[in-house]
Amino acid sequence: MLKPTIGLEVHVQLKTRSKMFCSCPVEFKAEPNTLVCPVCLGLPGSLPVLNRQAVEYTIAVALALHCEIQPFSQFHRKNYFYPDLPKGYQISQYDLPFSRNGYLIIETEEGEKRIGIQRVHMEEDTAKMIHGESISRTSGYSLIDFNRSGVPLLEIVSRPDISSPQEATLYLMELRSILRTLGVSTANMEEGALRCDVNISLERGTRTEIKNLNSFHSVRKALEYEIKRQEEVLKEKGQVIQETRHYDERAGVTLSMRTKEEAEDYRYFPEPDLVPLKIDPPWIEEVRSRMPELPEDKRKRYKELGLFPQEAATIANNPELANFFDSCLSLGAPGKEVANWLLSEVMKYLNARNLSIIEVPLSPEGLVEFLTVLKEGTISSKIGKMVIEEMLQTGDGAREIIERRGLAQISDPVLIKKWAEEVIKENPDQVSQYRQGKEQLFGFFVGKVMKLSGGKANPEILNRILKELLLRE
Amino acid sequence: MIFQPAHKILKEIRERNLSPVEVIQATLEWAQKLEGKLRSFLVLDPEGALAKALMLEEKLKKGEEVGPLAGIPVAVKDNICTRRMTTTCGSRILENFLPPYDATVVEKLERAGAIIIGKTNCDEFAMGSSTENSAFFKTANPWDIERVPGGSSGGSATSVASYQVFLALGSDTGGSVRQPASFCGIFGMKPTYGRVSRYGLVAFASSLDQIGTFARNVPDLALLTEVISGHDPRDSTSLPEPVPSYSKELDSPVGTLRIGVPWDLLQEGLTPEVKEAFEDALEIFERAGFAIEEVSLPHASYGIPTYYLIAPAEASANLARYDGIRFGLRAKGEENLISLYKKTRGEGFGAEVKRRIMLGTFALSLGYRDAFYVKAQKVRTLISQDFQKAFRKVDLIALPTSPTLPFKLGEKVQDPLSMYMSDLYTIPISLAGLPAISIPIALKNGLPVGMQIVGPALSESLIFKASYLFERESGLSNLKPPIVEELSA
Ligand SMILES: [Zn+2]
Numbered sequence: 001m002l003k004p005t006i007g008l009e010v011h012v013q014l015k016t017r018s019k020m021f022c023s024c025p026v027e028f029k030a031e032p033n034t035l036v037c038p039v040c041l042g043l044p045g046s047l048p049v050l051n052r053q054a055v056e057y058t059i060a061v062a063l064a065l066h067c068e069i070q071p072f073s074q075f076h077r078k079n080y081f082y083p084d085l086p087k088g089y090q091i092s093q094y095d096l097p098f099s100r101n102g103y104l105i106i107e108t109e110e111g112e113k114r115i116g117i118q119r120v121h122m123e124e125d126t127a128k129m130i131h132g133e134s135i136s137r138t139s140g141y142s143l144i145d146f147n148r149s150g151v152p153l154l155e156i157v158s159r160p161d162i163s164s165p166q167e168a169t170l171y172l173m174e175l176r177s178i179l180r181t182l183g184v185s186t187a188n189m190e191e192g193a194l195r196c197d198v199n200i201s202l203e204r205g206t207r208t209e210i211k212n213l214n215s216f217h218s219v220r221k222a223l224e225y226e227i228k229r230q231e232e233v234l235k236e237k238g239q240v241i242q243e244t245r246h247y248d249e250r251a252g253v254t255l256s257m258r259t260k261e262e263a264e265d266y267r268y269f270p271e272p273d274l275v276p277l278k279i280d281p282p283w284i285e286e287v288r289s290r291m292p293e294l295p296e297d298k299r300k301r302y303k304e305l306g307l308f309p310q311e312a313a314t315i316a317n318n319p320e321l322a323n324f325f326d327s328c329l330s331l332g333a334p335g336k337e338v339a340n341w342l343l344s345e346v347m348k349y350l351n352a353r354n355l356s357i358i359e360v361p362l363s364p365e366g367l368v369e370f371l372t373v374l375k376e377g378t379i380s381s382k383i384g385k386m387v388i389e390e391m392l393q394t395g396d397g398a399r400e401i402i403e404r405r406g407l408a409q410i411s412d413p414v415l416i417k418k419w420a421e422e423v424i425k426e427n428p429d430q431v432s433q434y435r436q437g438k439e440q441l442f443g444f445f446v447g448k449v450m451k452l453s454g455g456k457a458n459p460e461i462l463n464r465i466l467k468e469l470l471l472r473e
Numbered sequence: 474m475i476f477q478p479a480h481k482i483l484k485e486i487r488e489r490n491l492s493p494v495e496v497i498q499a500t501l502e503w504a505q506k507l508e509g510k511l512r513s514f515l516v517l518d519p520e521g522a523l524a525k526a527l528m529l530e531e532k533l534k535k536g537e538e539v540g541p542l543a544g545i546p547v548a549v550k551d552n553i554c555t556r557r558m559t560t561t562c563g564s565r566i567l568e569n570f571l572p573p574y575d576a577t578v579v580e581k582l583e584r585a586g587a588i589i590i591g592k593t594n595c596d597e598f599a600m601g602s603s604t605e606n607s608a609f610f611k612t613a614n615p616w617d618i619e620r621v622p623g624g625s626s627g628g629s630a631t632s633v634a635s636y637q638v639f640l641a642l643g644s645d646t647g648g649s650v651r652q653p654a655s656f657c658g659i660f661g662m663k664p665t666y667g668r669v670s671r672y673g674l675v676a677f678a679s680s681l682d683q684i685g686t687f688a689r690n691v692p693d694l695a696l697l698t699e700v701i702s703g704h705d706p707r708d709s710t711s712l713p714e715p716v717p718s719y720s721k722e723l724d725s726p727v728g729t730l731r732i733g734v735p736w737d738l739l740q741e742g743l744t745p746e747v748k749e750a751f752e753d754a755l756e757i758f759e760r761a762g763f764a765i766e767e768v769s770l771p772h773a774s775y776g777i778p779t780y781y782l783i784a785p786a787e788a789s790a791n792l793a794r795y796d797g798i799r800f801g802l803r804a805k806g807e808e809n810l811i812s813l814y815k816k817t818r819g820e821g822f823g824a825e826v827k828r829r830i831m832l833g834t835f836a837l838s839l840g841y842r843d844a845f846y847v848k849a850q851k852v853r854t855l856i857s858q859d860f861q862k863a864f865r866k867v868d869l870i871a872l873p874t875s876p877t878l879p880f881k882l883g884e885k886v887q888d889p890l891s892m893y894m895s896d897l898y899t900i901p902i903s904l905a906g907l908p909a910i911s912i913p914i915a916l917k918n919g920l921p922v923g924m925q926i927v928g929p930a931l932s933e934s935l936i937f938k939a940s941y942l943f944e945r946e947s948g949l950s951n952l953k954p955p956i957v958e959e960l961s962a
Contacts, residue, residue: 077790
């Protein structure tokens with residue numbers, strides 16, 4: 001197979017209070033065209049004023065991606081005509097972007113891998129077009145909602161360091177978790193808060209670009225398809241054409257949109273309505289001091305607690321889960337055990353119901369109590385699975401559930417001995433086989449005794465007593 | 474009464490010898506009388522003006538605070554947004570456009586108690602030097618109705634020169650306040666770039682556009698300029714420095730100044746009448762004790778080609794929003810997006826606007842950008858540096874406003890290049906973002922001649938003081954064109 005070279009260009013909607021250049025609120029569920037003003041409608045005479053919060057969010061993202069923040073950057077006008085672009089140009093950045101030269105780290109099966117970040121820059125979002133059913137060329141219609149017009153966007157461009165569709169997905173997941181940890185974006189692809197274009201070539205040959213992928217699934221599928229397509233083209237014709245392609249989600253194929261020759265000339269020039277953006281080091285430090293711990297650092301810390309890399313990554317890349325996990329740690333619980341339960345029973349429960357950890361009544365205190373109860377030997381891990389499921393459902397404490405449902409482990413040797421004797425008495429054949437050396441039958445006896453105890457016998461004591469009785473003759 | 478300076482009328486109103494209603498009625502009557510001959514206004518709003526005057530009257534009766542321009546009738550160029558009156562920019566594409574908001578300068582005028590009686594004619598989107606590029610009609614020069622009033626703020630200049638209003642606002646991108654002030658025999662100020670908020674000024678070339686002021690004497694001009702100046706949080710390019718009281722500072726002594734004259738720039742195109750008037754004006758300064766020195770602005774003669782790359786480039790983007798989608802003209806019967814764009818813009822824009830959009834689009838295009846737009850920006854920097862160097866030697870620079878006397882209507886419409894040359898002496902100052910005034914210095918063949926006084930950034934106060942000295946020495950203020958004499962007789 002030919003080696004793919006992949007680069008990602010991601011657009012992220014920032015969830016600032018107001019839009020990038022006016023004071024209209026940023027909100028995605030409002031009635032169409034209610035969050036608008038002369039500025040974001042591009043009315044004659046209106047002027048943009050840069051939102052400070054958008055700049056601070058950008059500083060935070062640039063820092064999290066290890067980028068060099070430029071002390072001096074500039075906005076440019078990107079000129080093209082389209083009804084979703086009210087001014088006829090988009091305020092974006094060009095040759096003096098906000099920041100450059102960073103990286104992020106993904107956790108692949110072969111270990112950590114660095115993906116370079118070429119640049120992070122700011123621009124404004126366009127309005128949203130809703131296309132009506134078009135029966136013929138003349139009967140169709142399009143509606144425009146300007147609520148989205150002027151919402152701040154970040155453009156994050158990776159270097160072509162990604163070498164498989166899987167890595168592309170990991171890159172996006174890592175990026176998403178950074179953005180969510182920083183609290184600067186919902187980073188939800190399905191809602192359009194995170195949009196992705198990909199560049200792909202084989203063996204560093206001619207590349208194609210696939211535009212507007214709107215789910216993790218589409219990114220992977222489009223790349224897989226495009227790799228196959230380019231391989232076939234190379235086999236048959238020997239030359240891939242440089243072009244922009246579109247991914248048809250339903251058909252699962254990529255289709256040509258325009259070739260390089262048809263590419264638009266955006267006639268960039270410096271935005272004269274805005275002064276150059278100056279970022280001084282104290283401002284950067286101020287933003288840095290307010291930043292939460294990043295997934296990358298969390299992973300490192302978790303690995304030091306004895307978690308496997310994949311376990312550490314799963315928790316660290318889910319800010320809510322990581323918060324929960326950290327709360328358990330601060331209550332003194334052992335990390336490895338917390339992680340075992342979180343990533344098995346708890347995740348299984350959440351995933352089956354499509355819930356997040358903050359949407360269930362289980363608290364970190366609850367989980368820590370549960371682990372204590374388990375350690376004390378009041379219940380077995382098998383019973384534990386039942387208990388934790390009930391905790392996830394009801395939010396009741398482990399002790400409460402054990403008490404109410406009589407699940408406490410039975411450790412009384414007299415009682416256990418009585419059950420063991422009964423089992424030995426009722427299964428003379430197996431007993432004699434065991435005594436003749438068929439030791440694998442031990443499990444059979446354990447199971448029988450457990451059944452009699454209703455699953456509550458303390459396994460350690462049960463093992464000891466059963467062994468004694470079986471060896472006695 | 475309407476022939477009095479605004480500052481005198483203000484005093485009379487404040488002392489309750491005159492009522493704002495009397496002033497507005499007299500003004501409107503006179504304005505309407507001249508309007509048939511001059512056509513300064515695209516919109517006149519007598520009802521609105523009268524209502525405002527009545528409101529002021531009430532306030533005055535109650536002894537309430539009324540603001541520094543209370544009761545003064547003013548005109549506003551039609552590329553400045555007003556929610557009360559349409560704002561067309563002299564273009565078909567905005568023929569019925571009523572902005573949902575007021576420009577910052579309009580808010581400031583209203584707060585100061587000024588009464589906006591109408592919106593004045595101008596070259597379409599302020600592109601022109603004669604007001605002949607208005608899509609609606611031509612405005613006449615009150616000194617000779619066969620001649621142009623200059624442009625692009627020709628309507629504002631004519632309205633002030635003919636006493637239709639006391640004061641007016643214009644906009645100056647490459648000379649559009651100073652040149653019509655000169656052609657109409659009045660005073661016109663283009664402040665430092667960023668001194669006056671551009672919020673609500675319909676953009677032509679954003680890095681050059683500056684709202685400016687018209688009046689018939691320096692004290693009125695200084696007062697109007699101080700009212701509209703100042704930082705505006707809605708305009709990122711507006712300057713944060715506090716605004717001095719230009720009108721009060723007029724009374725403090727100006728001292729002996731060094732005045733620079735860029736004779737190298739004046740080699741080109743200067744007509745004998747203007748040259749003579751200018752040399753006489755310099756003598757007035759000399760008699761006042763000022764030192765006249767030669768300064769060199771070696772790159773200023775590249776001003777016109779530089780300007781005609783940068784301004785159209787910015788205009789090509791600024792005018793992209795007129796696409797027929799959200800407001801303004803939309804061509805009828807179009808089937809698809811591209812033809813809707815083409816037809817709307819084809820019908821909505823006039824020839825000069827189209828010429829500049831094409832010029833600007835070309836100057837920014839891939840493969841040409843470096844040779845044109847980028848190079849022009851470099852020359853612009855050199856021109857700015859020329860001025861900086863000159864101001865190390867002198868306090869102010871004086872030069873004619875226009876190389877020629879006002880030309881005839883229709884004389885240059887077919888020859889855009891010779892029209893562009895009309896701004897030869899104003900454009901370098903615009904490129905450098907500096908403040909400059911145009912003041913009347915002579916009448917030649919019955920036509921006014923103007924002189925610019927240019928200063929370093931934010932030196933408006935000094936410029937006003939030097940101009941005021943000239944005004945008193947020359948006696949050339951509150952001039953009455955023949956048509957005004959005739960009709961008032
Ligand atoms: Zn807005």
